[in-house]
Amino acid sequence: MSDWFFYLIAFPIAALFIASAIYALQWASKTGQLRDLEEGAKVIFDEEEPVGRPTDQTLRQPKPVTPPKASK
């Protein structure tokens, strides 16, 4: 590989790559992504599928006599 390739193409691309990573971290910090982390854990739940409701029971067999207790 010739030197021009490294200086003209590979190096600028690598520098841009690192710059974009730094920008991403700076953006995350600026927009508050790194604050209030415990709340962040709950964003995958909503009124449709709230905390406390399991969402996959595919292998549950029908139980005619005693329905299993609700887990809070």
Add this chain to the structure above:
Amino acid sequence: MASASQLAASLKPSASPEMVKRAELSEIDASTKLPALFFFGSSILWLLVGTVFALLASFKMHMPHFLGDYEWLTFGRVRTAHLNAVIYGWSINASFGVAFWLMARLSRAELRHSGLLLIAAAFWNIGVTLGIYGILAGDSTSIEWLEFPPYATPLLFFAYALVGAWAIITFRFGRSKHIYVSQWYVLAALFWFPWIYSVAQIMLIFSPARGTVQSLVNWWFAHNVLGLWFTPIALGAVYYFLPKVLGKPIHSYYLSVLGFWSLAIFYNWAGVHHLIGGPVPVWVQTAGITASFMMVIPVIVTAINHHLTMIGSFSALKFSPTLRFTVFGAVAYTFTSLQGSSMSIRSWSEVTHFTHYTIGHSHAGMYAFFTMVMFGSIYYIMPRIMLKEWPSAKLISVHFWACAIGVSFYVLVLSIGGVKQGMEMNTLPVGADGKVGGPIAFLEIVKNTIPWLKMRSYSGILITIGHLAFAINFVWMLLKPGSVGASAPTLFRNAPDLEVTR
């Protein structure tokens, strides 16, 4: 031109006010249906193809004459075809499907421009087909993990560019204020892969580096595909499905963010540990070993987090196929990562390098961890986009147990056989004192591995049974009539105390 403003509106959230509302989960799922089916369907097809090549290669290890007269099916080609079919065919197709389903859901935005994804999927699969054909025809580049001949790779690159562009559009349309940790993982993976893939293509195929630099680039690439593509996608899936299935938030969100950024910083350095003892500068090897051990931080952090989330909910493993596969994968992640770190120790590498131990390790990572997590994800996603339940719970159980036992046995026998092989290869000739055991003839060592290789083939058969069960269930689900007018897979929306029928 009207289409220009329409195009702008479709790319910029600020230009399309009607999209401001948060989409319902069922709407999002419905919008992903076509591309998801395309990706999952083709991934399962490649899984079966890759499994056939795997069995052929495995049997050839202890029955060298088996199909030995067909040059298209010689070991070198079949083994390579296996690797590329399961990596580029099964794993990447599946991870595309899972990644964009997760992205759409976590951004709370309907899938836009799904046509981009369909074109990408078509190009990707044509590229992989061409690549596998090229390998079987003898056009392999002979660079590990990049064996696809140069006439196949541009198609892959084009497909990848479309997926990347699509991901950024979806992300910009996000209706979720917070970026969940899974999104960090998926976005990072989408961002890293073109970087490592293009550098590797340029420095190995287009204008090859010379000498040992070539092998450095090769292993930097091969290891980073695992660490910066497959690992983040699968971890992103675990971080979504584990809390989602259980219905409780991840134990410590702080730890998950720490795990992400430490992975991002350390992993890139670790690939050199494939060359320990090789003719590359010792400082480079030492840096690789250091990075391999720094990886213990994200691994332990992630393991603690997953385990503490599971505590108190182990009974849910009985009901949820997604959870079973995902938890199996998460445990395998901890195991295989710590095993990988230990394999970078110089004295241990002396024993295990160039033996079957390494093959066991790679299957612990790509199969027991990554593939099992993808199975779990597909079990969760499919009912939600098809609006019907998996037809057979029995086939799911067969799939899980055959694959779980199969891959565990696989890793176990190759680990034992590999260490034995390594110790025999390291047995020194008779020393000056005349005491050290004499050298063992190489052919003798090869013969000693045969029982372990046979056991490997048996576990391969077991895994094949699991894959067949999965494929049958998948096709059956596609063909089975769904309930009319359903907007959700009714079964899943029931509260846990409600009666559920299968």
